[in-house]
Amino acid sequence: MASTANKSPMAPEPTRLRQIALVAHDLEKARHLLTTVLGTEVIYEDPLVAQWGLKNILVPLGGDIIEVVSPTSPTASIPASRHLEKHGEGGYMVIMQTASAIARRDYLQSKNMAKVIFEHKTEESVCIQYHPKGIKGGVIPELDSHFPKQGEEDGMKEKIAPWHACGPLSGFARYGKSMRRHSHLRFHTVVLQLAPGDQDTEGAARQWESLFGVKKVEAKHLAFTNATLKFSSANEGEREGLKEIFIGVLGKENLDGILRRASAEGLGVRKEDYGGSFEMLGVMWHFVLERENFLQSRL
Numbered sequence: 001m002a003s004t005a006n007k008s009p010m011a012p013e014p015t016r017l018r019q020i021a022l023v024a025h026d027l028e029k030a031r032h033l034l035t036t037v038l039g040t041e042v043i044y045e046d047p048l049v050a051q052w053g054l055k056n057i058l059v060p061l062g063g064d065i066i067e068v069v070s071p072t073s074p075t076a077s078i079p080a081s082r083h084l085e086k087h088g089e090g091g092y093m094v095i096m097q098t099a100s101a102i103a104r105r106d107y108l109q110s111k112n113m114a115k116v117i118f119e120h121k122t123e124e125s126v127c128i129q130y131h132p133k134g135i136k137g138g139v140i141p142e143l144d145s146h147f148p149k150q151g152e153e154d155g156m157k158e159k160i161a162p163w164h165a166c167g168p169l170s171g172f173a174r175y176g177k178s179m180r181r182h183s184h185l186r187f188h189t190v191v192l193q194l195a196p197g198d199q200d201t202e203g204a205a206r207q208w209e210s211l212f213g214v215k216k217v218e219a220k221h222l223a224f225t226n227a228t229l230k231f232s233s234a235n236e237g238e239r240e241g242l243k244e245i246f247i248g249v250l251g252k253e254n255l256d257g258i259l260r261r262a263s264a265e266g267l268g269v270r271k272e273d274y275g276g277s278f279e280m281l282g283v284m285w286h287f288v289l290e291r292e293n294f295l296q297s298r299l
Contacts, residue, residue, distance in 0.1 A: 010107055012215035013098060016156055017187050017224040018144070019058075019065040019165060020245065021093035022281050023080050027055055027070035033280055034059050034066065037262045038185065038247075039254075043178045044166045053078035060178055061185040061247065063160040064226065067093075068281065090282030091242020093129075093140040094190070095165070096224070097156060098213060101128050101145035114211055123147065125164035135211065136204035137192035137231065138240030143212055156225065159183065184254050187227035188288050189246035193234050201231040245283055248290040249275065255289050 024030040034057075035041055044058040049069065056069045069092060071081040083092060098104070105128050108114040117140075118129040127144040135141060146154045146164065155161035160179045162172040194204060201220035208214055214222040214229065222229040232243060249255040259276040263269045267278040275287040 010100075010104060010213060012209055013100065013213045014156060014225050015143075015212065015214045016097040017064065017094070017190065017227045017229065018097040018163060019067055019093075019095035020091070020187070020190065020242070021067040021069060021095065021140075022090065022242075022283065023083055023092040024068050024070050024089045024281055025084060027057060027068060030068040030070070030281055031057050033265065034068070037258060037265060037267070037280065038182075039257060039261070040066075040182050040185070041178055043175045046165070046167070052080075054080055058166060060175075060182045061187060062183045063155075063158070063163070063179050064187055065095075065163060065165060067095075067165070087239055087241060088282055091139050091192075093142055094137075094192075094229075094242075095127075095142040095144065096212060096214065097144050097146070097163075099145060099154065099156065100213070101126055101143045104143060104213060108211060122164075124169050127164065130211075136194055136198070136200075136207055137242075138195065139192065139242055141208075141212060159186075159226075184250040186248045186290075187224075187245075188248040188286075188290075189228045189230055189244075190242065191230045191232055191244035191246075193232050193238060193240055193243040195240040196234045196236070196238065198240075199233045201233060204231040242283055244286060246286040246288055249287050250290055252289060255287055258287055 040059045042057045043060055046056055049056050053072050054069045055072055056067055058065050058067050069080055071078045074081050076082055115131040116128055117131045120127050125146045129140055129142045132140050148154045160176055162169045166175045205216045205220050205222055208222055209216040217223040220231045255275050259269050262278050267280055269276050269278045275289045277286040
């Protein structure tokens with residue numbers, strides 16, 4: 001059980017928003033929408049997720065990832081199926097990268113602040129998933145670390161960097177090229193909506209800082225090294241969970257292409273001062289035109 005009352009003595013540390021996982025009924029439809037509208041490509045399909053009754057795709061936004069998972073059957077024993085039945089399509093996981101995932105896990109468990117529901121460790125990396133119960137925001141949080149060999153980078157400082165979810169790190173020579181082809185895209189801001197009746201957005205930010213080490217920079221904002229996480233309160237009839245994804249886009253031609261293709265797919269594009277927005281896969285997507293020097297200053 002997570003607690004906002006406990007204060008972790010572990011100071012906030014650089015943490016990268018590395019991957020957002022969505023859950024969808026129809027994986028092939030999701031594949032079509034993401035690759036067509038965003039103009040990106042599938043760089044990995046993980047055969048290991050079959051053990052949880054899932055199939056998935058991963059598409060790059062520069063060096064970071066949008067994943068979509070879909071259950072192979074509607075059985076209630078598959079958590080993703082239960083999620084779809086209860087909430088519909090939309091956000092499922094927020095996956096972060098830090099240098100000290102194991103140390104933070106040990107601390108959280110010692111204080112009974114969060115429950116680990118899955119952990120996988122190799123010579124190259126560790127991924128640690130936490131039970132979402134009691135953690136504000138309505139997603140499954142995952143905190144991962146890489147274990148680089150001497151002379152190798154851990155992926156925390158380079159925009160285009162290896163990521164264990166894309167397969168063995170030895171495959172980076174291949175999938176890194178795909179990441180570079182889409183380096184005009186990046187995570188800008190992610191908005192998690194609190195449960196109906198919960199107005200404590202500042203408490204949510206404090207909780208995530210305490211649990212996962214992401215620095216709180218404003219009342220309801222957390223600062224990743226490459227993006228921002230914001231909490232919002234729900235309107236009547238809305239549900240807790242991932243509400244909005246803001247994507248930074250370098251180049252007006254790239255932005256216009258995304259909005260044009262989204263319109264062709266019937267996604268109800270709204271032109272905005274900053275770019276444009278539309279709903280896709282149960283989430284509101286916003287596309288923000290960015291200056292080249294600003295985009296290059298972020299991972």
